[in-house]
Amino acid sequence: xxxxxxxxxxxxxxxxxxxxxxxxxxxxxxxxxxxxxxxxxxxxxxxxxxxxxxxxxxxxxxxxxxxxxxxxxxxxxxxxxxxxxxxxxxxxxxxxxxxxxxxxxxxxxxxxxxxxxxxxxxxxxxxxxxxxxxxxxxxxxxxxxxxxxxxxxxxxxxxxxxxxxxxxxxxxx
Numbered sequence: 001x002x003x004x005x006x007x008x009x010x011x012x013x014x015x016x017x018x019x020x021x022x023x024x025x026x027x028x029x030x031x032x033x034x035x036x037x038x039x040x041x042x043x044x045x046x047x048x049x050x051x052x053x054x055x056x057x058x059x060x061x062x063x064x065x066x067x068x069x070x071x072x073x074x075x076x077x078x079x080x081x082x083x084x085x086x087x088x089x090x091x092x093x094x095x096x097x098x099x100x101x102x103x104x105x106x107x108x109x110x111x112x113x114x115x116x117x118x119x120x121x122x123x124x125x126x127x128x129x130x131x132x133x134x135x136x137x138x139x140x141x142x143x144x145x146x147x148x149x150x151x152x153x154x155x156x157x158x159x160x161x162x163x164x165x166x167x168x169x170x171x172x173x
Contacts, residue, residue, distance in 0.1 A: 094168035110139035
């Protein structure tokens with residue numbers, strides 16, 4: 001086999017893997033594909049190509065900050081669980097990403113001894129229009145918050161109302 005043909009086939013396999021994983025370029029801020037393209041490329045028969053399918057059902061996504069979110073398809077929409085920890089006067093992530101219109105469950109773990117925290121989601125950093133405001137708990141303590149994410153995709157804002165310097169982006173896709 002010619003080296004160029006082998007290189008072309010390898011690039012097609014890598015590209016198919018990236019599409020199947022839903023990856024974007026570093027810093028890319030795009031909506032992830034929900035289905036794989038249906039086009040096929042002609043590849044010499046001596047090269048075996050892997051088959052890829054779009055993820056369905058229950059999946060787990062681990063953000064680079066170590067926050068794990070699980071998404072499960074439920075009747076009438078999606079349900080998403082987010083694990084969020086407050087420790088040393090900071091959240092363990094600066095970005096939470098959820099599907100548009102999803103029922104969001106936040107498992108909140110306040111590890112700061114004797115310090116009150118909560119989780120609240122607002123339309124923007126002015127914190128004048130609340131989407132959800134969770135009860136304040138004094139650590140160490142855990143609680144679960146449940147609310148519906150906005151139906152409109154975009155970047156919203158979350159924070160601790162007691163300590164507004166603890167905040168981040170609440171991304172709805």
